[in-house]
Amino acid sequence: MANNKVITLKKTGLEDAVAIARKGTHCGMCRIDFLGTGLCPSGKKHGYLAYWPQGRMELVKHLNEGRIKPTEKLLEIANSCTLCGICDKQCNFTTQLRPEKVAKALKEYVKNLDKSEFQNVPEDDILRGLREIVGDEWATNDPNIIVSYTMSIIPPDSELKYYITMPESTEQVSKIIKFANKHNIPFLARSGGTTCSVTASYVLVKAFSLDHGIVIDLLRLKKLEIHPESSTATVGAGITTFELQKAAYTHKLRALAAEAGAHYCSNIATTGIISTWGNNYGSFADNFVDVTQVDEKGIITKHSDIGILNPYSAETGFANVTMTPSKIITEAIVKLHPIFDDEVAVFVPFTHLKDALSMLLKLGKRDVGLSLAVLSAKYLAEFLSPTFQISRDFEYICKNYMKLNWVVSVIGTKDDIKIVEEMAEYTMDQSLLKSLILGAPRFSALKDSEFLRILSEEDDPLKALFSGPMRKHLEKSLDPSPEQVAKVYDTDLQDFFKKVYSKPEMTDVVWLHAFRILPTRMLRQRMFSGPGGSIWSGDMDHILKWIQMFADVGDKYQLEHSLGFITPLDHGNFVYMEYDYFFDHNDPELGHKISKTFIETMEQSYVMGKVITLLDYLFKGMYRKEHVLYPIPEGISKDDQVVFRQLLESVLGGEETW
Amino acid sequence: MVKFLSEEWITYGKNFILEKLDPEKDLKNITTSLLCVIENVPSNETTMNLYLEFQQGKLTDIIVNTGDTFTEKEAVFVITGLYGTYKDIIKGGMSLAMALLRNRLKLKGSKMEALRIIKPIDVVIDSLRKITDEFEE
Numbered sequence: 001m002a003n004n005k006v007i008t009l010k011k012t013g014l015e016d017a018v019a020i021a022r023k024g025t026h027c028g029m030c031r032i033d034f035l036g037t038g039l040c041p042s043g044k045k046h047g048y049l050a051y052w053p054q055g056r057m058e059l060v061k062h063l064n065e066g067r068i069k070p071t072e073k074l075l076e077i078a079n080s081c082t083l084c085g086i087c088d089k090q091c092n093f094t095t096q097l098r099p100e101k102v103a104k105a106l107k108e109y110v111k112n113l114d115k116s117e118f119q120n121v122p123e124d125d126i127l128r129g130l131r132e133i134v135g136d137e138w139a140t141n142d143p144n145i146i147v148s149y150t151m152s153i154i155p156p157d158s159e160l161k162y163y164i165t166m167p168e169s170t171e172q173v174s175k176i177i178k179f180a181n182k183h184n185i186p187f188l189a190r191s192g193g194t195t196c197s198v199t200a201s202y203v204l205v206k207a208f209s210l211d212h213g214i215v216i217d218l219l220r221l222k223k224l225e226i227h228p229e230s231s232t233a234t235v236g237a238g239i240t241t242f243e244l245q246k247a248a249y250t251h252k253l254r255a256l257a258a259e260a261g262a263h264y265c266s267n268i269a270t271t272g273i274i275s276t277w278g279n280n281y282g283s284f285a286d287n288f289v290d291v292t293q294v295d296e297k298g299i300i301t302k303h304s305d306i307g308i309l310n311p312y313s314a315e316t317g318f319a320n321v322t323m324t325p326s327k328i329i330t331e332a333i334v335k336l337h338p339i340f341d342d343e344v345a346v347f348v349p350f351t352h353l354k355d356a357l358s359m360l361l362k363l364g365k366r367d368v369g370l371s372l373a374v375l376s377a378k379y380l381a382e383f384l385s386p387t388f389q390i391s392r393d394f395e396y397i398c399k400n401y402m403k404l405n406w407v408v409s410v411i412g413t414k415d416d417i418k419i420v421e422e423m424a425e426y427t428m429d430q431s432l433l434k435s436l437i438l439g440a441p442r443f444s445a446l447k448d449s450e451f452l453r454i455l456s457e458e459d460d461p462l463k464a465l466f467s468g469p470m471r472k473h474l475e476k477s478l479d480p481s482p483e484q485v486a487k488v489y490d491t492d493l494q495d496f497f498k499k500v501y502s503k504p505e506m507t508d509v510v511w512l513h514a515f516r517i518l519p520t521r522m523l524r525q526r527m528f529s530g531p532g533g534s535i536w537s538g539d540m541d542h543i544l545k546w547i548q549m550f551a552d553v554g555d556k557y558q559l560e561h562s563l564g565f566i567t568p569l570d571h572g573n574f575v576y577m578e579y580d581y582f583f584d585h586n587d588p589e590l591g592h593k594i595s596k597t598f599i600e601t602m603e604q605s606y607v608m609g610k611v612i613t614l615l616d617y618l619f620k621g622m623y624r625k626e627h628v629l630y631p632i633p634e635g636i637s638k639d640d641q642v643v644f645r646q647l648l649e650s651v652l653g654g655e656e657t658w
Numbered sequence: 659m660v661k662f663l664s665e666e667w668i669t670y671g672k673n674f675i676l677e678k679l680d681p682e683k684d685l686k687n688i689t690t691s692l693l694c695v696i697e698n699v700p701s702n703e704t705t706m707n708l709y710l711e712f713q714q715g716k717l718t719d720i721i722v723n724t725g726d727t728f729t730e731k732e733a734v735f736v737i738t739g740l741y742g743t744y745k746d747i748i749k750g751g752m753s754l755a756m757a758l759l760r761n762r763l764k765l766k767g768s769k770m771e772a773l774r775i776i777k778p779i780d781v782v783i784d785s786l787r788k789i790t791d792e793f794e795e
């Protein structure tokens with residue numbers, strides 16, 4: 001698709017914009033109003049990804065590479081941006097990027113274009129048919145819009161033979177599918193798109209994305225109703241977790257929440273809601289009362305329909321691996337849970353993973369706490385730190401001076417916390433956690449301080465710090481305040497961030513756990529791949545051996561890697577573990593390494609047994625956990641390992657391409 | 659080169675598999691049968707059936723007919739999908755396994771057993787690719 005006539009952005013001297021655009025990671029946080037700024041007016045009005053900061057960055061990247069030629073639509077995309085600055089605030093909070101610079105550059109770029117050289121994009125029969133279903137505005141074959149879906153459902157090297165359509169109802173989704181089938185055109189639904197983004201720069205993109213056909217963008221299915229009397233909510237496929245949680249909170253109810261920007265229905269369809277609240281609130285089909293779904297033939301059904309085939313049972317093992325959801329969920333009635341007046345958060349710090357895991361399992365098996373997890377020091381540092389460098393220093397201090405490698409994070413009622421405090425010698429309470437959030441810049445600046453040197457010489461630095469007088473010294477030296485945190489942001493954003501950090505919820509660990517706005521900081525200008533899965537909790541040595549396997553594979557491929565979190569499941573019978581490998585998504589060499597780590601860790605997990613891998617989780621969220629987790633799988637035989645390899649080769653190509 | 663699912667295609671395909679593929683090396687001595695139900699065949703949206711039977715790695719039967727039901731033989735595996743999907747597979751745009759994993763083909767029969775014969779079946783598809791370049795549009 002490269003075209004010599006294209007005036008690249010480089011030639012117009014706007015390399016800065018391209019550099020920013022390349023660092024975009026499709027986290028999707030610009031599509032939710034998590035800082036109270038309101039939403040991007042352009043994206044809200046036009047819907048297609050190209051009109052959101054996320055998609056505009058992708059578009060600029062490909063214009064620069066000459067992959068597409070400007071069309072008439074490009075003018076509309078560029079000029080629809082009002083330069084209101086909302087995207088800068090949102091994106092800066094999570095990734096420190098300034099997408100508005102990209103939007104400005106695009107505006108400048110289109111000013112200099114010769115309209116006579118615009119690519120003409122004629123309407124064909126397929127587009128005409130789609131427009132008859134959804135209306136003229138909501139179906140397109142314009143490459144300038146299509147390309148913005150790259151890295152989120154379209155592979156980076158595809159030929160852009162797509163139609164993008166945005167239905168507003170289940171009936172329209174059904175009609176699109178029937179239309180696609182009639183014309184033998186493949187289709188795939190898109191919601192938040194983060195699963196595809198995370199895999200987009202490596203080999204699994206072949207398995208998850210659409211090579212050509214119709215992209216069904218579900219953003220316009222915006223129905224959201226809270227039913228306090230039944231503690232349920234009706235959620236359309238265009239509703240994000242953040243939006244649902246915000247609405248639920250107004251009724252003192254809470255949804256089981258995973259990523260803030262993920263669309264709730266697609267999150268159910270993709271992996272089920274994997275969350276630290278899962279031990280208490282449930283997993284897989286526990287999370288919904290009913291779903292409305294459209295199957296591959298366009299037939300609309302609900303799980304509550306009498307006469308449908310049992311939708312809840314799944315095969316076990318890698319024979320049941322699927323790469324797309326069996327049905328598109330267009331609407332779900334999901335369960336909500338009560339918020340208690342006496343909910344509190346407490347973290348228990350640990351040096352050794354075995355000790356942290358042991359406490360987690362004790363709590364999980366006794367159903368103590370609403371949200372339970374072991375978090376690595378890396379997660380703690382990434383979440384709490386406003387910038388990447390601060391997170392690096394934060395993590396360094398935790399590990400090297402404090403011997404704080406893990407925390408058991410507990411959210412529960414006061415009764416729950418009493419049990420935790422009786423089990424733990426010392427804890428980090430809400431007050432200290434607030435100090436660490438507001439004092440993170442000062443904390444990271446303590447890196448080479450006398451205070452930390454003295455602390456590190458203690459036999460048990462954690463005890464000395466959290467149960468002794470040194471805690472007071474630490475809190476004092478942090479000088480925690482919204483002003484302190486705001487200082488690390490760009491000058492023009494400091495006033496804004498001072499106000500943001502002054503909001504009570506920004507330092508309320510319970511709120512932060514429920515709304516999940518901080519984990520996106522893991523996608524700070526780089527990607528991560530997070531394989532893992534659930535493992536039977538009955539054999540601690542087996543769990544530790546399994547986790548070590550992920551670390552060994554990370555070392556083998558010389559990747560930055562770390563255990564992310566572990567959370568109990570099904571009353572502590574299992575634990576879910578995510579292990580993260582970080583990489584620059586613009587580096588194909590690293591992409592190959594990530595492919596290898598994913599495949600190798602999944603294969604080894606099958607061999608080790610007692611593990612339900614992330615591959616098994618994919619697109620099983622609508623099934624009963626009893627069918628996905630049980631029977632607990634034994635390790636696969638050598639013969640089946642060969643079959644697994646053959647399956648991968650058939651799906652992904654030969655090993656040399658991984 | 660012949661048209662996918664035509665009389666000539668059946669003859670060419672059968673001869674190619676029998677003459678060029680080694681029952682042991684290429685087809686791993688498989689004994690199985692596979693019915694491919696091909697829906698929505700242009701231009702009149704009919705359903706076609708392609709039945710393949712192997713004994714000890716040797717192709718022993720191949721049947722192609724039209725109709726919503728296939729009663730001639732009972733296959734171990736029945737794979738159902740759109741003409742467009744089969745076209746993608748034969749043209750090499752997508753592997754059979756990928757089409758199964760992406761729900762573009764529906765399998766009736768044990769998925770694990772089907773995965774065990776995926777390699778020899780891929781070899782058969784590679785062979786059919788060599789003789790087919792014409793499809794209904």
